[in-house]
Amino acid sequence: DAGVIQSPRHEVTEMGQEVTLRCKPISGHDYLFWYRQTMMRGLELLIYFNNNVPIDDSGMPEDRFSAKMPNASFSTLKIQPSEPRDSAVYFCASSLGGVAHNEQFFGPGTRLTVL
Amino acid sequence: AQKVTQAQTEISVVEKEDVTLDCVYETRDTTYYLFWYKQPPSGELVFLIRRNSFDEQNEISGRYSWNFQKSTSSFNFTITASQVVDSAVYFCALSEGSGGSNYKLTFGKGTLLTVNP
Numbered sequence: 001d002a003g004v005i006q007s008p009r010h011e012v013t014e015m016g017q018e019v020t021l022r023c024k025p026i027s028g029h030d031y032l033f034w035y036r037q038t039m040m041r042g043l044e045l046l047i048y049f050n051n052n053v054p055i056d057d058s059g060m061p062e063d064r065f066s067a068k069m070p071n072a073s074f075s076t077l078k079i080q081p082s083e084p085r086d087s088a089v090y091f092c093a094s095s096l097g098g099v100a101h102n103e104q105f106f107g108p109g110t111r112l113t114v115l
Numbered sequence: 116a117q118k119v120t121q122a123q124t125e126i127s128v129v130e131k132e133d134v135t136l137d138c139v140y141e142t143r144d145t146t147y148y149l150f151w152y153k154q155p156p157s158g159e160l161v162f163l164i165r166r167n168s169f170d171e172q173n174e175i176s177g178r179y180s181w182n183f184q185k186s187t188s189s190f191n192f193t194i195t196a197s198q199v200v201d202s203a204v205y206f207c208a209l210s211e212g213s214g215g216s217n218y219k220l221t222f223g224k225g226t227l228l229t230v231n232p
Contacts, residue, residue: 033220045220048218048219056219095218106159106160108158109159
């Protein structure tokens with residue numbers, strides 16, 4: 001079975017440009033998570049969805065960031081306008097919900113560089 | 116608020132040595148879940164183990180073992196007879212279980228383990 005798929009794997013853009021990161025969760029998983037990893041702040045949860053509905057977006061740094069999940073097999077994280085401090089690795093993860101707090105399966109990440 | 120502390124930023128060992136990675140957590144919930152993830156140089160995050168707060172039994176999986184002690188709020192990870200392939204960043208994480216569907220994972224800062232041949 002395919003794991004979590006993210007695209008692009010690498011993105012280099014200039015400050016002020018719009019950036020869209022994409023994620024396809026594992027089929028059948030009903031939770032989707034977006035994380036950001038930087039050297040300074042480590043791994044941070046940005047937002048997560050349950051059955052395509054955003055549940056907690058308290059980790060989204062500011063209004064420049066937005067995330068959508070139009071259907072069970074696709075999610076986007078958009079940054080508009082991008083800034084150099086947004087440079088990081090962005091991970092998408094999915095899990096099968098339930099009482100047991102199942103493990104999250106992570107995608108390979110998108111390395112974003114904003115010049 | 117939940118918090119995870121991995122005090123060891125970097126550890127370097129020689130192959131075949133045993134190594135323990137420390138994890139201390141803070142939570143006000145009585146129900147919670149602890150995780151360890153591995154991030155090898157390739158960058159992906161790999162799930163290693165999940166433990167709930169009601170199960171303090173230690174676990175062994177091959178060369179890996181985990182020691183969960185609620186009394187000290189610790190969930191330490193030991194690799195026995197380390198190998199070069201164990202070189203990675205290891206993350207401890209916590210998810211609080213109350214509130215029905217709170218699946219937020221809080222990660223520690225990670226410990227970079229380097230196993231030298």
